[in-house]
Amino acid sequence: MSKLTRWGLKKSPWAFHLNTGSCNNCDIEILDALTPKYDLERFGITLIGSPRHADVLLVTGTVTMQTMPRVLRVYEQVPKPCLVVAVGACACSCGIFDGSYHVIGPLDKIIPVDVYIPGCPPKPEGIIDGVVKGLAKL
Amino acid sequence: MSLANVLQIAFAVLVFPGFLFTTAIGLASSWIDRKVSARLQWRVGPPWYQPIADLLKLFGKETIVGEGSSRATFLSAPYVGFAAVVVVSAILWMASIRPESGFVGDLIVVLYLLYVPSLALIVGGSASGNPFGALGASREMKLMLAYEASFLIAVFTLIIKNGGIVSLGGMVAYQQAGGAMLTQGVSCVIAFVVALIYVPAKLAVGPFDIPEAECELIAGPYTEYSGTPLAMFKITKAMLLCLLPVLLITLFGVSAWSPWAILWYVLILVFIILLRNTNPRLRIDQALRFFWGPMLALSLVGIVLAAFGL
Numbered sequence: 001m002s003k004l005t006r007w008g009l010k011k012s013p014w015a016f017h018l019n020t021g022s023c024n025n026c027d028i029e030i031l032d033a034l035t036p037k038y039d040l041e042r043f044g045i046t047l048i049g050s051p052r053h054a055d056v057l058l059v060t061g062t063v064t065m066q067t068m069p070r071v072l073r074v075y076e077q078v079p080k081p082c083l084v085v086a087v088g089a090c091a092c093s094c095g096i097f098d099g100s101y102h103v104i105g106p107l108d109k110i111i112p113v114d115v116y117i118p119g120c121p122p123k124p125e126g127i128i129d130g131v132v133k134g135l136a137k138l
Numbered sequence: 139m140s141l142a143n144v145l146q147i148a149f150a151v152l153v154f155p156g157f158l159f160t161t162a163i164g165l166a167s168s169w170i171d172r173k174v175s176a177r178l179q180w181r182v183g184p185p186w187y188q189p190i191a192d193l194l195k196l197f198g199k200e201t202i203v204g205e206g207s208s209r210a211t212f213l214s215a216p217y218v219g220f221a222a223v224v225v226v227s228a229i230l231w232m233a234s235i236r237p238e239s240g241f242v243g244d245l246i247v248v249l250y251l252l253y254v255p256s257l258a259l260i261v262g263g264s265a266s267g268n269p270f271g272a273l274g275a276s277r278e279m280k281l282m283l284a285y286e287a288s289f290l291i292a293v294f295t296l297i298i299k300n301g302g303i304v305s306l307g308g309m310v311a312y313q314q315a316g317g318a319m320l321t322q323g324v325s326c327v328i329a330f331v332v333a334l335i336y337v338p339a340k341l342a343v344g345p346f347d348i349p350e351a352e353c354e355l356i357a358g359p360y361t362e363y364s365g366t367p368l369a370m371f372k373i374t375k376a377m378l379l380c381l382l383p384v385l386l387i388t389l390f391g392v393s394a395w396s397p398w399a400i401l402w403y404v405l406i407l408v409f410i411i412l413l414r415n416t417n418p419r420l421r422i423d424q425a426l427r428f429f430w431g432p433m434l435a436l437s438l439v440g441i442v443l444a445a446f447g448l
Contacts, residue, residue, distance in 0.1 A: 005198025
């Protein structure tokens with residue numbers, strides 16, 4: 001990756017939000033992080049609708065039997081280089097759903113994860129901090 | 139044609155006032171658009187280099203071609219639209235910088251070349267093999283059918299008023315001799331209003347962002363695009379954001395190459411941004427009804443008034 005691309009990636013990470021069977025708690029916190037109060041556009045972060053435009057994949061929830069093939073497909077649809085962020089206790093470690101009959105496992109069992117943001121749900125500040133730390137890794 | 143001539147034309151198309159110059163203004167305008175929108179929502183907004191960072195990132199990303207898409211068409215569509223806009227930028231600026239350099243009918247060439255980016259979007263969206271892309275392309279097609287008629291009638295109004303001058307350079311020279319078109323009668327004011335509404339529709343922003351409606355259609359025709367082709371679409375859009383106000387200034391406000399043109403440009407840009415931020419998206423049938431109803435009637439009133447010399 002050239003220096004210019006890396007700079008561009010750090011200054012303009014477009015986020016795609018993927019729910020893999022979450023209870024909606026983390027999703028609400030992600031939307032909170034995008035409100036004018038936190039104003040993520042200051043750092044070039046915008047929420048986009050198509051995985052083809054994404055640089056950051058925000059995944060919430062445990063991976064269930066239903067969503068496992070979809071998670072894989074969406075991950076393959078994202079053009080690389082990209083950053084995968086596991087948001088919330090469920091995506092990091094299955095949380096309270098660990099051992100349920102429909103749960104396949106935490107997100108890193110399916111696709112490579114760059115950043116783990118624990119919490120049930122994590123605060124918007126925590127999500128921003130996680131994404132920033134992940135971008136610093138690039 | 140001598141070598142010096144060829145180099146001169148290449149410079150005009152690629153550097154000044156063509157590709158590089160127009161892109162710089164267009165990217166700056168798109169930043170102003172985002173910054174003002176942010177301020178209207180009590181936010182701070184992105185830094186000035188945001189559009190450049192977006193483009194550099196997109197150029198470095200992987201380009202994915204979907205399985206169901208028609209590869210050659212899908213990948214070439216953004217470049218076709220981009221090439222057409224680059225040619226428009228050279229012709230349009232040159233008409234103001236050196237009015238004698240144009241050719242008869244360059245206005246018609248510019249109007250036709252302005253169709254091409256929309257057509258490229260339609261072709262690219264349809265070739266992507268994505269249902270959202272196809273739906274976005276069909277909406278873009280309907281939007282084009284909606285806004286073009288009233289705008290063309292507005293341009294005819296001007297041609298009737300100036301006694302049949304169909305070259306951009308000639309129109310600039312005519313206005314330099316007799317004052318801005320906008321001050322030459324009621325019919326021209328009506329034509330200007332119609333042309334002003336055409337700009338956001340052509341750019342597909344504001345209440346007319348129907349083709350890429352992000353909350354219904356993901357990103358419309360852009361859905362399957364990634365990496366460099368998406369960046370080409372972004373550049374094309376930024377250049378159009380610069381060129382459509384410039385076209386309006388050339389047609390109605392004497393010349394796009396004068397200190398006054400900056401004021402004109404800012405006013406038109408502010409109009410687009412405010413319209414975008416204060417109006418919800420129209421449905422495609424509402425847009426079609428709006429352009430084929432009130433706008434067409436208004437432009438017809440304008441052309442009739444022009445025929446009576448008002």
